[in-house]
Amino acid sequence: MALSTQMHRNPRLAGMGRGPLARDARGRQAYGAASTYFREDHAMRQTICFALPLLPETTDLDRDEMLACWRGERAASHRASRARHGITREATWIQPTPAGDAAIVLLESDDLAASLHGIATSNDPFDAWFRGHVQRVHGVDLAAGMNLPEVILDYRA
Numbered sequence: 001m002a003l004s005t006q007m008h009r010n011p012r013l014a015g016m017g018r019g020p021l022a023r024d025a026r027g028r029q030a031y032g033a034a035s036t037y038f039r040e041d042h043a044m045r046q047t048i049c050f051a052l053p054l055l056p057e058t059t060d061l062d063r064d065e066m067l068a069c070w071r072g073e074r075a076a077s078h079r080a081s082r083a084r085h086g087i088t089r090e091a092t093w094i095q096p097t098p099a100g101d102a103a104i105v106l107l108e109s110d111d112l113a114a115s116l117h118g119i120a121t122s123n124d125p126f127d128a129w130f131r132g133h134v135q136r137v138h139g140v141d142l143a144a145g146m147n148l149p150e151v152i153l154d155y156r157a
Contacts, residue, residue: 045088046112050149054101058137059094062103065133066092077126085118086110103138120145 054062069078082090089108094101109115119127120142131142140146 045108047108049106051102051104052138055139059101062137081126085115087115
């Protein structure tokens with residue numbers, strides 16, 4: 001079904017140049033931080049996956065809040081937020097590591113730069129709560145930007 005699948009230096013992510021969101025872990029422009037693909041049934045879709053270490057003693061809080069966003073009392077607000085920001089898929093896993101737990105986050109959108117910038121700057125109450133939650137459990141201030149991952153392997157059959 002995929003017409004073309006490619007990993008490339010994506011100039012649309014350069015639109016994230018509204019601050020640190022435009023940089024990878026080494027401070028370089030994050031053109032290659034997302035994978036873009038085209039399917040007959042979808043427009044151009046960008047995907048990003050990244051890890052955010054959880055601060056000590058915050059794993060249970062993060063698990064509870066993300067489950068509330070998925071199937072609980074925050075689900076409607078979460079869906080509305082992601083629809084408003086053009087996010088078509090979001091998944092989060094908790095990965096135990098020797099250095100402590102980390103949240104593995106996958107996002108898909110037709111325009112990741114706009115989606116991430118929207119979440120980082122929105123005045124919507126859910127988005128403000130979400131930024132506060134990320135600050136509490138990961139120590140990351142989304143409004144100040146974050147480093148994007150560097151793609152070093154992208155095998156596809």
